[in-house]
Amino acid sequence: MTQPTRTRRPTLEDVARQSGVSKSTVSRVINGEPRVRAEVVDRVREVIAELGYVPNQAARQLVTHRTGAVAVVAAQPENRIFLDPFFDRHLRGIRRELARHGAQAVLLFLDEPGDYPRVAEYLGGGHVDGALLFPLRPDDRLPEMIDRIGLPTVFGGRPLLGDGDPVRGQAYVDGDNRGGARQAVRYLVSLGRTRIATVTGPYDQETSAADRVAGYQDVVPDTSAQLIERADYTQRGGADAMAALLDRCPGLDAVFVASDLMASGALQTLRERGRRVPQDVAVVGFDDLREIAESTEPPLTTVHQDVEEMGRLMARLLVDRTEHPDAPALSSVVVPTRLVLRKSA
Amino acid sequence: MTQPTRTRRPTLEDVARQSGVSKSTVSRVINGEPRVRAEVVDRVREVIAELGYVPNQAARQLVTHRTGAVAVVAAQPENRIFLDPFFDRHLRGIRRELARHGAQAVLLFLDEPGDYPRVAEYLGGGHVDGALLFPLRPDDRLPEMIDRIGLPTVFGGRPLLGDGDPVRGQAYVDGDNRGGARQAVRYLVSLGRTRIATVTGPYDQETSAADRVAGYQDVVPDTSAQLIERADYTQRGGADAMAALLDRCPGLDAVFVASDLMASGALQTLRERGRRVPQDVAVVGFDDLREIAESTEPPLTTVHQDVEEMGRLMARLLVDRTEHPDAPALSSVVVPTRLVLRKSA
DNA sequence: ATGAAAGCGCTAACAA
């Protein structure tokens, strides 16, 4: 109909003029401030609709210092992150919580080296109110860059501090990896198992892996190093680790495997070697990835984490921070796990 | 060292004062303008580093009308998009091309109804210079919202126009679904096959599916409707469709299956029914998803699309548009496919 | 080669 000569987008001023009030009043209407006559509100709203007015965020930002957007930074190539069975759930929790606060989540990928300066500039340029970081490489320099910029930040998972200047007091949300591992191993003990082995993740690279080993050691502190085999969180790795364990300690009667994916591999090896699960060897996994845990043979007893809740908490921590910038330092949070009993132990 | 009382982030003005030049000059240095004495450039750069100055994008945006960011909108729940075998490649192409132009890609999810107003506001608020839109549901109202906002946009895949006001002349990048299907079926014909069936995608919901059927029909226009079975792009759907086809037309000697995932299901059915592939029934798929196509039994002959290239082109189309806003209307582009011969036909 | 000044579109005191 009205094909407005698309020359220039309407501004607050245009709306003000059209509705015969001041810019302030229009601003008040837009921001839903109470002290405006209902009549005027209606009039202004009409004009806004008629003109198709949309506030210019840059201008608004310039004075409010708020953008209404939060960056989620995935420091991995897309193809890796898309395979991460947890990332989508984290993201869902984040988006839900952010939405409750009217904030928009924007996802950034950090992959090639050339991405760093650009992402840092983006983050530092005031495009977002804060950042949620899934920094996965131990030596990542992004946290440091962000620190310089002074952008509120929350990590997904306890960050592994490099040997350099540790980024002090960074807030994070993590699952209770250590506690979960303890639950798992204690359960195995309660079953009367005495030779309990473990297949670990890459504990020098990921705190989750390190914490799970620590939890294991909390319960069976005097265990032989022979009973610990390190793998890489892959199925194949789990299978191989199990084989090595069996070679070294044929008498083992239980194994705590630090991820479900590795556990599915271990189960395979156990089957090939003719060990019955759980009769001969009891197996407990970690993660409770339903697609895996429910379809292994036998179904996997494993440690559950509420990943969506973790995402939600990350967002909440960040929002708290941005809304009360002067409040006491951020506290990190560790989300409890629970043991899900199936058939493998 | 210098622990600057973190009160306020340094501004252009601070840098100017510190280096004893005017704001204009600092601005010139930052934007790499030529007409500045080298000596001054160095001095200013030093001060910038010292102060840890980062330009305020909001302020810059306000005058330049450019943000250096481009939104990629995925109109699907995270868990669906993360399963899409193509999305990560699209994204990679997009990110690469955008990076060449110094632009940052930000990914937005559009999932729950409540997301629409927020995303529209984000997109319209000037946070980004343009948007790349992925498969919206046929009745999606986002394109219309974006159109009102007047944001440059490119679609991934030819958009299915709703029955309402078609969003006129939207630019898109798509694979040559029709041409690819023709190649596949022609190849089958060249093999001497005469009873060529097809398993289609949901052609009333996705243009890719519709185009692939059309390509099939281009080559065998007089084929019986009995030889066409519709499925849903899933493996299970492909298996069922193949079964239905076999029941109706036991004499078929070839089948063009509109996706590799469905083709893997079809292959399974064929095996169960004792048909040899390709001797009894030749099979051609679509997509060339290596993980699937190379591991089926037998490996799948299929139509390849260069998805990363498609992503790259989307970005390029958008960038062209934002850099030359007054250039002639965007033209869409269709990327050629090629047939990859393996063992199934 | 550099500076002064205007202004982008908005919000936030402060007045009225």
Next chain:
DNA sequence: TTGTTAGCGCTTTCAT
């Protein structure tokens, strides 16, 4: 309840 007035931090003529 509403309007006036300053900026927010930057780029960009236009002078010099």
